[in-house]
Amino acid sequence: RLKERERSSRGKMEDVLTPTGDTILDQAVRQWLQYDRNPKTISMVQDLVKKGAVEALRECFSSRMEFGTAGLRAAMGPGISCMNDLTVIQTTQGFCCYLEQSFKDLKERGVVIGYDARAHPPSGGSSKRFASLAAAVFISRGVPVHLFSDITPTPFVPFTVSHLGLCAGVMVTASHNPKQDNGYKVYWESGAQIVPPHDVGISKAIKENLEPWPEAWNSEEALKSPLLKDPYQDTFTQYFKAIQKHCHHRDINKSSEVKIVHTSVHGVGHAFVQSAFKAFDLPPPYAVDQQKDPDPEFPTVKYPNPEEGKGVLTLSFALAVTEGASVVLANDPDADRLAIAERQDSGQWRVFSGNELGALLGWWMFHCWKEQNPDAAVVKNIYMLSSTVSSKILRAIALKEGFHFEETLTGFKWMGNRAKDLLDQGKTVLFAFEEAIGYMCCNSVLDKDGVSAAAIAGEMVAYLATKTKSLSQQLTAIFEEYGYHISKNSYFICHDQDVICSLFERLRNFGGKTESYPTKCGRFSISAVRDLTTGYDSSQPDKKAVLPTSNSSQMITFSFSNGGVATMRTSGTEPKIKYYTELCAAPGNSDVTHLKKELDDLVDAIIDDFFEPIKNKLQPKQE
Known part of the structure; x- marks a missing residue:
């Protein structure tokens, strides 16, 4: 097999007919063709060389994707600057080596890998393909891999890391980025995203392990390995059990007549939000039919990002009018974020900002906790978090109500790790949010989670309806009590x-x-x-x-x-x-x-x- 691969590599090298004249670039192209085994990306590089497309080659090969605390995110295509089979293998090899140095029990505990529905036919890349190759790399080193057998929301990966006590997790997703992009998001044993210095250590290990290991490409064999397990059913069951702890008004939910529309914007969220509403005994939300099934082309939206507002929610508003619904919930394609809009008396739609939703959900989480904990002294054990660029409304609520508020750097990696520190100290982290419509309402997931947030928001809407209050009216009440x-x-x-x-x-x-x-x-x-x-x-x-x-x-x-x-x-x-x-x-x-x-x-x-x-x-x- 090795001899056959060497002959194949020599054949590919011979196809580099026209050197670019740039020694470093030529070397990068030759190394790529020596290492790559994806016929589509090989052909794309060979065509660029034959055409003498030097600038295009430079875009592909001039600089490697930088591995940071957010992992990787880039367009799918050929070369070291893009997401593709080879760069995913190289990244996973580096990550695996770093984990081997960090955890002596890596081969006992293992890792989890999840993926969304993204795909890029021209380069043969897809989230599922990348996840399978990542699994092959770990398995080739004897590391157990919990590879989801189907698409999942991003929050399922950090949940599984914590639930199974794993060393790390990988989620292959580009979240709300344009359709050509993909990403590689990494979680540590804490269940939170990595923070420095892990990013630097992983990046160094990637650069030291660029040549594919002998079995790294053999994903078909890896999928038959006894080291491979499918956590899908167990995670599904345990996740919804965990979020049910935050359902406090089941009687109201069961009798609720509030109509809600939900869109997953061609992402993975539909089935999971339906299950979350069922776990809360809420009536199922109306699904936007044109957007409920995963579609990597995102055909009905210019940008698959509900944070952009009304342009992404046009079909949701139309369905809401047809069904007489007053509230729209929207997840981004990997379902870790949540947007909410409400129909006003004027007939116009109000799309709440991330900060406004932070105020509403923060108020609701504390309101429910207070109902369950009448002893005022216990409030000193409660914490809420938000990022430094987010609204300071939680600080205002905390000052009046007596709980603790902390500000972190931007990004849920910081809030997730701080939440873990507080939980380890025996504190209760009730809520965390960032203005980019990210909410942690359930500390079983130390990251933003649009699925649990959707169900919790659904219950809040049902509860407010019994008080004949809209979300807008409740937001005004919060501001009047704690300051605008x-x-x-x-x-x-x-x-x-x-x-x-x-x-x-x-x-x-x-x-x-x-x-x-x-x-x-x-x-x-x-x-x-x-x-x-x-x-x-x-x-x-x-x-x-x-x-x-x-x-x-x-x-x-x-x-x-x-x-x-x-x-x-x-x-x-x-x-x-x-x-x-x-x-x-x-x-x-x-x-x-x-x-x-x-x-x-x-x-x-x-x-x-x-x-x-x-x-x-x-x-x-x-x-």
Whole structure:
């Protein structure tokens, strides 16, 4: 078999007829053709070489996908910059070696691998194919693999890691990214996503293990191995048992006549949300028929991301009107996030922001806990978490109700790991959220989970209906009790890293002065600056930030004397400069019109003062 493979490799090498003239590029192409065994990606590279498409080859081979705390995410296609059979094998080999160094009992405990429904016929890539190859790599080293036999929501992987006490988990998904993308998301034994220094260690191990191991390509044999197990049925059963602990109003649910529409946006969520509603004894939500089955082409939406708002929910609104439903729930394609919209008395639809849903779900989780725990002293054991770019509404609720609130860095990897620390200390982590419509309502999953959040939201809607309250009315009640928190978030698209760096460096050396941040923005005075790229925080006595810092990403937060907060940061998975703004008012200040005007003026000032020098190099948010 080895001789046959060597002959095949020589044949592929001979097909590199026209060198590019770039020695490093030629070497990368030759190594690729030596290692790859996928006929489609081999053919794609050979065609580029024969055409002399040097720039296209450079795009494929100039730089390897960077493995970070979010794992990998890139377009499917040939070359080291893309997701494909070979880069998945190389990544898994590195990950496996890192796990072997980290866990002496890896061969006893094993790993879990899940996947969504993404596929890319031109390159022969698919989530299921990548998951099978990853399983083959682990099995070739004697590591037990729990490989799901069918598509699952992302939350099933961290749940299985914790439930079975495994060393790690891999989920093959690109979540809400465009259809050509795929990803490789990694969980540690804690059941939470990896954080530094694991990303650096895994990345180093990947680069040290680029040549495919002898059995790495043999996925068919791996699928017959006694080391391979299917956790699907057990995880399915145990997951829904776990989330049932958060069902507190079963009698109301059983008699509820509230009509809800659900869309999975061509992803994996449909069957699982239906099962979640059944576990809560809620009437099943109406499914958007055109979007309920997985389809990697995402034919009815421009972007498969419910965070983008009404454009993704058009079919859901139409079905809701037909069925007389007042609420729409939407998952992203891997069902780890949840969007909610509600029909207003005017007939218009209100799509709640991630921060507004954080307020509603946080209120609901505490309301239900309080009903079950009348002893006020126990509240000191309760924690809620949110990311630093999310609304501070949980902090306001915590201050009044007596529980603990903590802020973490952006991303559920930080909230999941902090939740694990608190749970290990015997604390109760009731809720965590990030403004990008991610919610952890059930600490059996130390990550955002759109399936459990959908059922819990469904119960909240049913309960509010018995009080003749809508979600909008309840949100107003929360703000009136704990203080209005008005937020406005958006982004600019920028593919040029030099432009992005120039923006942030200008803010760090404002007015041409070295290490000097702006003190005003338009008519607004800046009271404090926190830079989590450099570790600077003007509000601390020693000027050093308390939260962890990273010089590999850009993130600066400005606090204003009027109670406003604005954070500018780069995205870890998309070519975006994001900005997050919020105006926090004290309870009793209910002049919403004035607050919104004040926030609008602040955002305009930020765009004019901070973004103006590079605005002609940026694309606005895509509607």
